Amino acid sequence: MKLRYRTISNTIGFVIFISLLSSCSIVKRVKSNEYLVTENVILEDGKKNNEERVNNIIIQKTNSGMQGMFKFPLKLHIYNLARPNIDSIIEANILSNPNKVRRKTNLLSKKQFDKYIDSKRNFNSWLKRTGEAPVIYNIDKTEKTASNLNKYYARRGWFNNEVDFEVNKDSNKIAKVAYKIVKHKPYLIDSITPFISSPAIDSLYNDFSKGSYLQKGDQFDEDNYERERERINTYLRNSGFYHFGQDYIRMVIDTIGTNNKVNTELIIADRSIRAEDSVIIRPFKIYKIKAINIFTDDNFDNRFKAISDTTTFKDYTLYSKNKLKFRPKALTDAVFMNKGDIYSDLARSRTSRYLNDLQMFRYPSIDYVENEEDSTLTANIYLEPRKKYTLNFDPEINQSNIQTIGFSFNTGLKIRNIFRGAETLELTAIAAIGASKDRSDDASAFFDINEYGGNIRLTLPRLFTPFNTDKIIPKYMSPNTVINLSATSQQNIGLDKQTLAGILGYNWFPSNTVSNTLDLFNVEFVKNLNTDNYFGVYTNSFDRLNDIARDIDYIDQNESLENPANNFDPADVFIDDVINGNTSLTPQDEDYVSVSNINERKDRLTENNLIFSSSYTYKINKRENIFDNDFSVFKWRIEFAGNLLTNFSKLIGSSKNDNDNYEIFGVAFSQYLKTEIDYVKYFDFGRHNIFAFRSYAGIAIPYGNSNSIPFAKSFFAGGPNDNRAWTAYNLGPGSSNNTDEFNEANFKIHLSAEQRFGLFGNLRGALFVDVGNIWNILDNVEDEDATFNGFKSLKDIAIGSGFGLRYDFDFFVLRFDVGFKTYDPAQEIDNRWFRDYNFRNAVYNIGINYPF
Template sequence: MNNINTKISLFILISVLITACDVVKKVPNKKHLLIKNEILVNGKKNSEDVIISQLVQQPNTSLLGYKLRLNMYNLAINNPDSIFKAKYIANPEKYKRQAKWLSKKQVDRLGQSFWYSGWHSFLKRTGEPPVIIDTLKTKRSIKRLKAYYFNHGYFDTETKFKATYLEKKRGEISYTVTTGKPTFLDTISYDIETPALDSLYTFSKSKSFIKQGQQYKLDDFNNERSRITSNFRNHGVYYFQQQSISYVIDTTSKKAPVKLIITNQATKFGDSVKSKPYKIYKMGAVNIFTTDLDNKNHEKIADSTIYKNFNLYSTNKLRYRSKAITDAIFIQKDSLYSDDNRTLTLRSLSNLKVFNYPSIQFVEDTITQTLKTNIYLTSKPKYNLKPSLDVTHSNIQDIGISGVTSLSIRNIFRGAEILELGLRGNIGSSKGSSSPENKFFDILEIGADMRLSFPRLILPFKTERIIPKSMFPSSLISAGFAKQKNIGLDKESFTAAINYNWIPKKNVSAKFDLVNLQYIKNININNYFNVYGSSYNKLNNLARIYGVINSENNLGIADGSADAFINNTLNNAYPLLTVSNPDYKTIKSIKERKDRLTENNLIFAGNFSYSKDSKTDFFDKEFYSFRGKIEAAGNILSLVANLSKQPRNSDGTRSIFGLEYSQYAKAEFDFVKNWDLTNGKTVAVRSFFGIAIPYGNSKSIPFSRSYFAGGSNDNRAWQSYGLGPGSSLESYDFNEANMKIAFNAEFRYKIFGNLNGAFFADCGNIWNVFDNEQDEAKVFSGISSLKNLALGTGLGLRYDFKFFLARLDFGFKTYNPAKDENEKWFKELNLSKAVPNIGINYPF
């Protein structure tokens, strides 16, 4: 009853707040709040974002029809100082009483406090003032509409508006646009004063954005200006300026002839401006100056050398091999000047990560008519030590204290290589400690890492024809060791990798792992049932049901009685637990899962990754991204085992150096698309598919290579590892499988200031496929298994700190495939069953 009264009271309170807000509260008399714009183009309503954006005045923003920011602004008091003065200054007795508790100075300063002034300043700053119909701004809007259509070839466009003033100080504006017929381009001629430029233009005019017969668009002419400028400046015309390009267009005709004019170079001599033909420049000497941070005097040369038409100078002994630097330079002697080569050189030198802000200067040699290039490189310190200490919290640790120390040694072999050595350690307290000693700090992890990077591909054969240096190739050799103690199964792990990275073209990256080695050894296997509590609880309950232990006792973990119960069951020691008994199958499943999660893994894999995105900059809100990866493991080790005639184990597998190796093939694809709906509204969707198929020496996928579902970046209505596989009812601590399908959609909108909101829907699940899993509920058996795609919906808040975004989402299980048929849909849509998720940045 109390719960019902609370809901009723809350509903009444919200209703009062909403209805009490008067949106025209701060609209002056004889003025009108703009509540609607309507645009009619040639008699038809047009609501395209690009057309609406031409209007100078837009109605106040709303959230689901409620003008939140306007109402916040209306709540603010214009002159909070007057309230303070009326309360204290105009009431001497009250002022005197207040001054007994506070000093007079403090009382006088109350007028600037948050409650009197700051709160109202916040409401004004965060809110939105009423948009009042302004005729001058409306006239500016029709001029912008006319200019927009003019720029798209409608030279006879007529625009007008009509303001309709309604009661209660509200109003609407209707815009009418009559475009007339568009103008198309007729013959295209050109007049280029510099003969050398005439030849360059003729050679590339087939790529022109302006073609006979197409509709006039100003953007095409602007793009053609940029194309011509880029073409000239990449073919030696160092001094070319876009201002030299102009067009003559007859806008009075529906078939307009176009004339392209490119004038000579304008040069200022005193107060007069003279023109001269543009010159095409070749590159002269290329000089490279290296110096240390503490010595920026480039004129003091202590060491020099010449390498393949490059002159290298140093203010101290030259510490770099000549080839290491010149391979990063795209400016070549006797080549034509190129803006692209300059940009590539700056980017390539920065990618070496051994220099601070490289700079390039070009100096004209009037005698040889060439451009001398001076490249200035300031070395970063050879050694860099970075210690760090963090306090962390996660779904595993209640509290953790981690420390990392890394030492970077630059240019270690004089070829701009970087060696990074790292030590890391962590102590923490886990949630629901699995340590038998029940210590507070029951987590201990130490590790060491080594990374050696090269600004080139380290291979025994040349790759320049396949992967040229313009793709910025690099190599990385890495190795690491980590040891966990007093957490889980006390793992030891060793990793090693040799990978190559390159950028085939803009916004595209490729990575090839020639070697990706991972060895995981479980030290404390006897602690398994302390860690995987759900498996133990199921086992313990079954032992009570079948009388192995009484209801007051529990299976022992340390003494091995839990394992003994499993082994006795599988050896048919209990008459009631026969092979046909479903509980027998449950115990067998627990055994198989334990064996899998406690086995040592040796993974020797190779993989290739490809990613592409259309982002133009960090703040781009409309883009797509694609990531694909294929991986194969165990094939080389299988070949070695066959050639060395390694004997087979009892289960048919083979081992190398006494270690059973994993063999599988894996592929995954991830696609994300964002649409910008303007006014702070964005729609984002994501689709993911991944599958890992064991074969040869494996019947299942290693835990570290399997898939899980749920969590803040997946299906937010389930916790991490909490969803699936399939429609299985079993809930282990870590549910995983070897195939995953996921779909996500999110509508993001601006609330006020840096606070944003979102509505989302997450759909997906994991399944077992082509492995040793026998439970039909967990296995993907075809199209019919898609009915077990789980659906979670919810809402969230995001606060943008500019350098990162903090996120809070609440997910609700909308369709739960693990429930009974009549319980799957909409049975968990209440606040008590909401799953909170805290994350950094967007989930996809």
């Protein structure tokens, strides 16, 4: 209790200190005849407008951190710490006093003394560079902002708007600026009259006018006029008008005497052809593709070589200066233009995108040669093949919670165009050795941990299926097939295991924002090699068994359920005796339930797994680039496992084992349904202020041949990318207060909200709240505290909150987060809020990039 009060008092003291700092020194460097701008407000017809695009019009913004939810201008405070007359201060306090200079030079040295003086100047300069000078009110910038606001509202249809501003200055050298806008009645679009010079374009007007951004009755918006020009240009460029450009489109508006109506003239001029000393005006014509040529090995080394190999395939001609290395169809499938087609920008961009997606060529380019006499185009596609073989080698040195030091070697060979169909084959191998932290035998080798494995991945630039899928998934979606085979073996890592896996999957991309992945067959076999060492790995479970055995006098207080040389046979015997009723424990005893749960978990984590599944993933990512901070990402995944093997087993009349399960090669295969939904949304409020939100839900339901979910397919909570107030695998399930090393379950809910803000330079700050937990549902776990029993179980959702620092290195972000247990469902129901809300019980997370 004392610790809680001390923590609260320290927090209050810190808040008071920050408040005093922000109020006392904010105008420290503001001169007597100047005023610091602390607030800008836009009042639109008397109501405050918080829209970012409107507030960004303000030229003279306040210091960073001055406005918003948390008003603390850190950069301004840092700047205020700098001394404006540092040289005079150094001269007056040090250099002007010969005795002081003599003492310091005797104590240091002349060179060290000079460095000492320079360090004071450099530190003062650093404060100025890192900080932010106070924003002093400037009437010219205010008037310019008012003028820009007037133009902005006029562009949105309020042509008669009025903009004024009011500046409130007080005796504390503070200025607050309010911009007052009266919009008046908006102007509406009334008529659109086309004036199109070229007959070929005029004949298409009824078609391309249907999707117009300009509709009668809509409020005038200058942006819609620009969008309409872009839309018309795109339509005509995809309709054969090769020479057309957006500059040929003009919009002339008339608002004189129209009673707040806008009459619009759409003018599309003829083509202008510049000659040496004149301009020729001609109507636009539709161009068709006359021929398509593909130059397959166009590179610098071949620039002086003559064409030696010419191949005609369908309507395409392929030229090679060396022997053609690709099957013609592999290249022509990447081309979205055909002989006789009208010219289309869309076909050109799709061809360029597909050729890039093949990853076979460097910067593929497409040029068109005009044939003026018959209004046709010859398309020339130039390809520079990449190297056929690429070898990489990546050594690493690492350390973890199970090894003192480790070395890994990852090497890979990429072979392009292996079957002459633009396929890519990747061969990778990994080998790792390490020294464990808990070696029991000093005579054993120092590097007693090892892992090795290999992977084969073949990517085909098409869907590898026995039937034609072009109508369902056309080639402009860049479909590809992935066949992946991998094998790994681990020793002295957990229970030791060998893993074999294989995937046959398909990917296709309907647009730049949407992706689809179908893993038709995903087979994974996991064999545990050292199951006898279960209690050597899961020591918390073993300690619990020891405590129970001693409590019921099964063993003496100084004995253990372990034989010499880490033999845990006595622990297994004890479990059997409890389950079979050979001890004083009965099924109604809490200790009996604990032993039963430990036994169930041991059986599940030591059993071999055979997973034969199919899955589908749909993803929409609306982020345009890495600098876009106003976007959303939606992802949905569904997976079915075991259905095919179950039906096959029934068909051939396979027998079941003692647990009423079918087996394949002596292993009971898993059968379950698993689905996940993940949604992330970013809101960009400008000036590095970003609000990010994530919601996630997942459930895996065993049925048929399984009554539980394999460990590898279960959910966990906690960690640097989850609920940051708990370490990974340490939260849940439900309200159970488990001490297992790896807590997992088959149902999960997670929500996160994070406010990110700039501090100074590339340093960012964040405040976050993480909410969620895991539960067991519809499986063989019977512990009520760990199972989800409807909406009443939502009271066991854990809440973590905290703060973080992030440093942006441009190519990655280094993240440090501190999470506090705000609501802990593992505690008693009346003692869950802020039970361990202090730095001693906080969780410190270090991560790369943002958590979501």
